[in-house]
Amino acid sequence: MQTADQLFETLSRLRFGVDEENLRAYVEGVMPLVEEIQDLKREKNAIILAHTYVPPIILYSVADKVGDSYGLSKDALAATEDTIVFSAVRFMGETAKILNPGKSVLIPGTDAGCTLADSITADEVRALRRQHPEHVFVCYINTTAAVKAECDVCVTSSNVYDIIERIESDKILFLPDRLMGANIIAEMAERGVQKEILLTDGSCYVHEEFDPNLIPSLRESYPDLYVMAHPECRPEVVSQADYAGSTTQMFRAIASMEENRNYLMLTECGLVSRIEAEMPGRNFVGTCQLCKYMKSNSLEGIRRVLTSPREEDFVQIDPSVLEGARSCVDAMFRYAE
Numbered sequence: 379m380q381t382a383d384q385l386f387e388t389l390s391r392l393r394f395g396v397d398e399e400n401l402r403a404y405v406e407g408v409m410p411l412v413e414e415i416q417d418l419k420r421e422k423n424a425i426i427l428a429h430t431y432v433p434p435i436i437l438y439s440v441a442d443k444v445g446d447s448y449g450l451s452k453d454a455l456a457a458t459e460d461t462i463v464f465s466a467v468r469f470m471g472e473t474a475k476i477l478n479p480g481k482s483v484l485i486p487g488t489d490a491g492c493t494l495a496d497s498i499t500a501d502e503v504r505a506l507r508r509q510h511p512e513h514v515f516v517c518y519i520n521t522t523a524a525v526k527a528e529c530d531v532c533v534t535s536s537n538v539y540d541i542i543e544r545i546e547s548d549k550i551l552f553l554p555d556r557l558m559g560a561n562i563i564a565e566m567a568e569r570g571v572q573k574e575i576l577l578t579d580g581s582c583y584v585h586e587e588f589d590p591n592l593i594p595s596l597r598e599s600y601p602d603l604y605v606m607a608h609p610e611c612r613p614e615v616v617s618q619a620d621y622a623g624s625t626t627q628m629f630r631a632i633a634s635m636e637e638n639r640n641y642l643m644l645t646e647c648g649l650v651s652r653i654e655a656e657m658p659g660r661n662f663v664g665t666c667q668l669c670k671y672m673k674s675n676s677l678e679g680i681r682r683v684l685t686s687p688r689e690e691d692f693v694q695i696d697p698s699v700l701e702g703a704r705s706c707v708d709a710m711f712r713y714a715e
């Protein structure tokens with residue numbers, strides 16, 4: 379656990395716009411809650427998994443593991459604790475529960491939705507199955523457990539291209555992200571892989587916002603600009619990026635790059651915060667975007683689920699979908715490793 383001085387030092391590297399005195403007061407004010415949560419974790423034998431996009435205070439004060447949806451799924455699979463607190467959004471907690479049906483999985487976010495996961499239902503997938511019986515159904519991990527149960531294999535932004543390429547069939551239906559789907563089609567063409575890929579109509583409201591017209595003018599203003607984009611962005615954005623990948627892939631890629639350079643990060647602001655905190659020296663231009671669902675996580679929410687969880691804080695999965703959803707997630711691990 380970080381001391382108050384260490385936490386202050388880490389947070390002071392972020393562009394919060396808070397002066398030193400106010401940041402020091404904030405850290406000192408929050409430390410009793412941090413210590414309470416650390417005690418509760420021990421008492422309840424709980425682990426806290428946190429997505430890069432949640433507020434930085436969670437990442438640097440109480441989280442045991444920080445990462446993207448693929449990394450955190452593996453952490454959930456390896457967890458030995460009785461309780462998993464999943465500080466992210468509900469579909470990620472559902473994946474942890476699919477992998478650990480005997481454990482309690484708790485969601486501290488107060489608005490833990492996701493525009494992608496909310497864009498398609500299991501009934502709609504069943505109807506598509508009837509229309510396209512020869513297609514392999516590939517779902518993005520940003521789907522509910524019930525939707526996963528209707529699909530053959532799920533993917534994350536870190537393994538989507540390789541898994542789609544490795545699937546033996548040349549007929550794929552990818553759901554629910556139409557923008558990532560368009561990026562898959564472009565990437566398969568680039569790799570010389572011939573597959574018919576059908577798409578559905580979901581999108582991430584955060585990544586969809588990035589404007590492709592902004593990139594050329596920023597490149598003009600900053601000739602050394604290095605552009606990184608998440609594959610949930612529009613294809614017109616991804617095609618202009620110097621690097622496209624999941625949050626963890628972008629984080630690792632930037633670690634091996636020059637410090638004194640200008641970067642444009644076309645993803646949720648949490649990644650920029652992590653880089654500022656853990657790899658100071660990079661300069662960021664342009665804007666990132668906030669996900670209101672990820673940012674509905676808080677230390678207070680984590681304390682609440684560890685002390686007096688409400689029924690809706692527990693992830694519950696209908697037993698009738700558990701086996702199908704597990705097989706869909708297991709297929710991802712098989713194809714990915």
Ligand code: SF4
Nearest residue numbers: 492493582583584669
């Ligand atoms: S950033 Fe987009 S995909 Fe991720 S949780 Fe938020 S709405 Fe969903």
